[in-house]
Amino acid sequence: MKSCSVCGKRAVYFQRHSNRHLCRKHFIYDFEKRVKYAVKKYGMIQKNDRIAIALSGGKDSTALTFVLKKLYGKRRDLEFFAITVDEGIAGYRPPTVEIAKKVTEMLEIPHYIISFKEEFGMDLDEMVKIGNKKPCSYCGVFRKYLLNRTARELNATKLATGHNLDDETQTILLNFMQGDIERLARLIPQRVQENLVVRIKPFREIYEKEVMLYCILNGIEVDMNECPYSRFPVRAVIRDFLYEFENRYPGRKFSVMRSFEALQDCFKANFPQKDLNRCEICGEPTPKQICQACVLRKELGIL
Template sequence: MRSRSYQRYPVDKTMKCACGGKAVYTRRYSGQIFCKKCFNNYFERKVHDTIRSQKMINRLDRVGIGISGGKDSTVLLSVLSKIAGKLEITLHPILIDEGITGYRLSGINAAEKTCKSLRLNLKMASIKDLAGSTLDELQELGDSKPCTYCGVLRRKLLNKEANEQKLDKLATGHNLDDEAQAIMMNYVAGDINRLHRLKGTATDSDLIKRIKPLNRIPEKEIMLYALLNKLEVASDECPYAKENHRTKIRDFINILENDQPGVKHKIISGWEKIIETSIPEKKPMHKCKVCNHPSSRKTCRSCELTEEIKIKRKGATKELAD
């Protein structure tokens, strides 16, 4: 498994965990040293405490897990399966097949193995079922970027599947790094409303509330948990993931974190203070006139993109006929 933003920090072999065990990780921003057992205990307790402190889950909730087979969602599902009994919840993994040749299959295989080992039923849905085309086909036909199609259609599919399964919450594997990057991107754009939306509060009864139990855990610690516990994780990188504004923000934050350990946590703390003292603009929610899905627009973004593709497809068919 590889991650461009993951940095390995060397561990002094002479150092020991507080329990006397062999050190496997030194957390730079706190100076703590962990052996494998203590790291696992800390990690799982951190996820549990995050859920409790942010009031993410209620007793008897049916919790959907958006799983891709990658490290974040696999670790999330594995940890939640360990603490589900304590939380008194049930887990329902959902995988969205984007239709990316040479990429998605390894993620599906990893997700299926993980779910089988945890005795969980994996529900799969595809972008092709929703839009009539795979992501590969969409990026050939449409004018928007592949990541735009993927993000919009994946969100709608996850919510659709969660509604059909009558789930109470939908958990995603967003980690501390993801949150810090999203916050900084919205700082730069001066978008207070989007900063508030990062809280994940559902504004319509048909929108399943999203939760992020890993949002206070750095990416490198998630990577380490996956490695130490030999989890089945797909490490392929999406072929559409290219250098963009987000990657520049990510690299900038990682440079700051390397120089000043703890910067990512401080970004989160600053964001929490901002949303406590600012009032977001409230946009009325509608039902999309095409699909009846909750949206702040009369026609939801997903249906706009799908209609765009239909027009392009008809044009391409007409050209071939002529």
């Protein structure tokens, strides 16, 4: 590894999109600087916020919890707490739940754990066996449902998630290639909706591999196992395409993000944000009469 482009010390990382080599100190500085840039640019954190962190115990959410506490934990006007959703994935989720417990204890952050089993009467593994949908269809809907409801009940003003630059560009390209422009437009919140806790993504300017390195350099415990259901979604194809594209042409994920941002006004004009209703069954916010979580619960026979 060559010398750091900033100080000349031994570099630990080559940042291809900027063509810079960075030592441990300047990598961490650059990482945290871009987190603060994203937070400021998108107005993610404001005075007197009570911020819920969606903490799965994976590398992204664990690093997010660590960096938010480090950068903003001394502000007396802010409060942080973590929510862990245990979907019930045998062999995969239990270790990450334990990591989440350790992290919150170390950082002295209140921690709340909720599970599919307790809330719905069955875990994800059971849902997959009796249902006719792909695992991610159940997981995504029910996780969002529980995170929003729990964050709201605990009086959170924001819900922070560990979505990184790779996640965001995959979602943008996936919706575009599926022709779902209305769903793409929904990635741009236009106003606060009743009963829907505002989501923030402080890692949207950070590559996934940089999150991993940040964990290693800070001695943050991570679980390297991949979700056993991650092979199912079409997202995996988009992920691999973007990886190869970025590998050949560094910085192209930023290009995807900036192009999306440049189209925001067009999206807002053509697909204005719809007012949300309250689900006729559970009362949670939904654009329809019955929320998708209740639709799935009916299909599974647990409602």
